[in-house]
Amino acid sequence: MTTLRILLGILVLVVFALINTVVVMWCERKWAGHMQSRLGPMRTGWHGLMQPFADALKMLGKETFVPDAADKILFAIAPVLAYTPAIFVYCATPWVANFAGYSLDVGIFMVFAIAALFPVSIVIAGWSSRNKYSLLGAFRAVAQQISYEVPMILSVLGVIMLASSMRLSTIVESQAHVWNLVTQPFAFLLFFIGMLAELNRTPFDLAEAESELVGGYMTEYSGMQFAMFFLTEYANMFTWSLFAAMLFLGGWNGPGPALLGFVYLLIKTYAVVFMVIWVRWALPRLRVDQLMAFSWKVLIPAAILNAFLTALGILANVWVLIALQLAMVAGFVWLISLIGVRAGSAVRGDAPEVSS
């Protein structure tokens, strides 16, 4: 009986994850379209709702191509290894109140631990493809993901302090009255930036960097193997948005019966998904050294400062906490603007001078 329940649970979770992945894919293409004065998918199902299914099915039917020079076994393992953690993460995720596969008291710790597996699959994919673009993409991805995990975890420290727990459901319940977004806006900013990097999304999409590395680590993948990477990307996007919603946007908290909480959670998740997509279509991409410098020189010190000041704020009172956070946000904005203005070494004018 227990086995059956577990199997059923797994099935439900996998299907749920897949459906959401597909919906996120649709959102991306549709919203991106509208942001660019286009329409996006229109003809496959209602407003292109079936488009991701058509894409996935088509890729399923395509020839799976293994390059001659590739390391065949590793080449085949990598996509599976990429997709597994994206699903695996849900086993410790609470959906409504205590409705969770397994409510772990170090839930948040486990989420990060599983997410850390993703770069492994990327490096395997990049290495086994025997393609220079893939390899460069893999190098970039690994460096980036490891660097950005650090500020991300550090930024969550404040949240953990506020909830006094690492259990996800406790963290969500601690936000019953005030969302962490209000008390921890700076931590949310850091988490969001780290999230973009973890997801390989613009401005941190260096691992794929279409205009530089063709397709990055998945250049050589075709057919279903490529589809797995493609799905992983969007599954991760949903996962991280879900955690952002839980850690900072109050999760399932909201008025009405408890069951509505699930709807609230989804709405909040898709709000974060929207932000991720929005950023992607508005910004250019960083360069690889700037990316690393940004993490190690800006984000990590800022995250440590955030943890320290949050601790101070908790010792004082909530108003001090919010004031400190807002000051940090302001400081961060100022710092970024400064970097932009000082870009390039020479002292110089901005607009071209005109001669006639």
Add this chain to the structure above:
Amino acid sequence: MAVDPVIVDEESKILVAPLQFLMNWARGHSMWPLTFGTACCAIEMMTVGSARYDTERYGIFFRNSPRQADCMIIAGTINLKIAPRVKLLYEQMSLPKYVIAMGSCAVSGGPFADGYNVVQGVDQIIPVDIYVPGCPPRPEALMNALLMVMERNSAGELSAAEVFAAEHRALGVSE
């Protein structure tokens, strides 16, 4: 296009018929061309993806890696220096694959056909599914061609690559 008798295998056809229907639907609604433009037509090929024409409405979405692309739009002149690359790219694409010869140069060499360096039509190198005349063809004409490919897929017709392979098999040429 008449289905080549070599390919039609009645037994397997019955087995995969329902799946085949789904697959045809998918192939008829999703088509990822390769971003490979050589000349003037490439600009019109870019235009096809722009806001005014927006091919993404039909699930047409440009991919950069030949491995992940379904369809190769030969947008421009093919000369003797790029010809081996075109063939290589075509071979790197995974089946099923389609080729659209866009513009007079790709169809026949067009205005440069008399030259000493220009291949007279890409069909001399790789099998072509759809020919699009024009110099360069309007974006609408290219869209029309892409939709033609997708319609043919929905109807389950064979691509030029498959017909070509079947002919080779019939002739006993090992590939």
Add this chain to the structure above:
Amino acid sequence: MIGIAKGLATVFGRMVHPAVTEQYPLTKRTLPERARMSFGMTRDESGSAKCKACMLCERSCPDEAIVIESEKRADGPGRVLTKFSIDLGRCMYCGLCVEQCTSDGLHHTGEFENNSTKREEMILVLFDAALEPAAPSEMDESTPEQLAEVTDTFGAVPVAQDGGAE
């Protein structure tokens, strides 16, 4: 950060505006009069082609896309058009043929959906005597000056075997 915020705001602003997409196969825009897409043969009221088989267009075509077949007139000087075809897959749509035309017989049309799965179907037959119901219109040959000018200009271009004024 102001720059980034400005970009975000611009992109968000586009979401509120209606899209500029013209949904092509559903709505087709009418092309301007001068658009050079495909070709048509001008016909007079009785439906017979105005082309006089003077070969100016064939010789002026830089791509050798036009092929005109004609035969000698039985009842007098000049030639009768028997077949007029343009290889759309070879043409560069420069419009020189239409410009050269002395009899107003050839014109551009806005038709652009000439795609085909076969190379042979790229050849657009504008006139074929075998399929023509009406008799060809009255012939008058091009003036010798016109022909001399064209021969001078395009002398290097080979002339189709059975074409050309004698």
Add this chain to the structure above:
Amino acid sequence: MTAPATTAVNVFEGIPGVFDVGVLGSSPVRIASTTPNALRGVIEELKVGRGFTHLSLLTAAERPAETPGVKMVYAVTRRQDGTRVMLTVDLPEDELRVPTICGLWSGAAPLEREVFDLFGVVFLGHPNLRPIVLRDDFPGHPLRKAFAMKPTGVDAEDLAWALSSHGDNGSEPTPEMSDPSLAVKLPYPFVADVMLADDGSGLHAQREILNMGPQHPSMHGVLHLWLALEGETVIAGEVTHGYLHRCIEKLAETRSYRAVTALVDRADYVSGFFTELALLGGVEELAEIEVTPKAQYLRVLMSELCRLTSHTTWMAACGIDVGAFTPMLFSFRDREAILDFFEEITGGRMMFNYFRPGGVKSDLPPGAADRLRTYLKTVDASIDGYEALLTNNEIFRNRTRGIGVMTPEVILDFGVTGPMARGSGVNVDLRRDEPYAAYGDFDIRVPLGHVGDTYDRYAVRIAEMRESARLALQALDGMPEGDFVTPGVPRAVKPPAGAAYHRVESPRGELGVYLESDGTAQPWRMKIRSPAFSNLHVAPAVLPGGRIGDIIAIMSSVDVVMGEIDR
């Protein structure tokens, strides 16, 4: 800064080895001949002693049949006063050798390779004399008149040979061509040298070669970059092109001038009006055809609109290359609006075939002028839209500032022109310096950069877009009444024998057409001086030291159009 009258002081005075001093046709260009042995001295004196610092043209032409051989043509400009000088060197058939001048201008190196490739002239002392546009194993030199083109073009036999190998980067510079006394070194490293360089510990195991292109999303068509990498840092880069060489210059020799007009549209395919204009400028100069004032204004109007569309295309590529996809969709939206006007006026969206000897093909259709005026007033707002996505964006600034810096010296050394030169603060613009068409009547403002990095080139192009819209409005407002084409110009223009070199300011820089006529209806030789060719070949000097991301950003600021480079 109009060119001084031809009676001005003879610039060749006192240079040994110069003879046959004269004036090129009806133009203000001074022309002279020299011998292969004296060539280097003469050019050095012109460059160093007399301030002719800009190498405008380096090409060759077949000599008439009675004196078989090849004629080398060099054209240099003194930018201070706009004096133009042309130098020819006659090479007899059995002695096709001339000393290289790439020690004076590094930008001459690729041009000499092109002449070597197409004419078979050997440049003594050239450090890298390999084919550049044709395949390495291509038999013969196609621009020689003796080269027999098959009447059917490329046949199955040729194709089978072509498909059997890749045919580039295979050949080594021929050693017999390197006369050690004339040997010249270029100011940038070659990939092969860097890869083989020994630092004492054996070969560099850390280094690897990365081939970018011909199929690569940000190679603007079929450019091929050959990079030596150390990690992500580029230590040497070379440019391979020729994947779009489609014999335009050879085909032009078999076609009438009107058919050539249609053909050259395809050379610079994002801005066809400029090649048409440069070609017809040359034809009109040779045949002494007057252009009506209205046609001159129409030519200015179309050129400026075309510059706008060309820059919007560049904008799209620039955005995509730095990872921002949305600018492309914004700029193509505006490009489409202008293309609609083009189609209405000329009949073609990209291939216009609109300019004619003596004027243009047709007048503006009724109502077009008013609609165009209304549209042009909205252009500034659209450009604000692109700028909002990039100009002040902190990421974009970090990506482009201080990257790919070119000093004015590099600009002159490589013959870089157009927005790239102006981005480095070099104040050149042929529209103002050598007014052609009706540009003399216009108030032209030239935007100049400060540092010469990628960002400056971006900013200059953005400013030029606004400027173009303004000039187009001026052209509409000042359009005179009258004929749009000079009546009585024959259809088959037969210019008298002679040569002309006409240049215009294209969106990429100085675009010139060198025409030689033998009195027939077809040109004897037509050479397109491609600005993008010179701009592209500065890459090996600028790329080293950058990372892969920088390479892409720099190449996008070059605004490569392969059709014009390979021709």
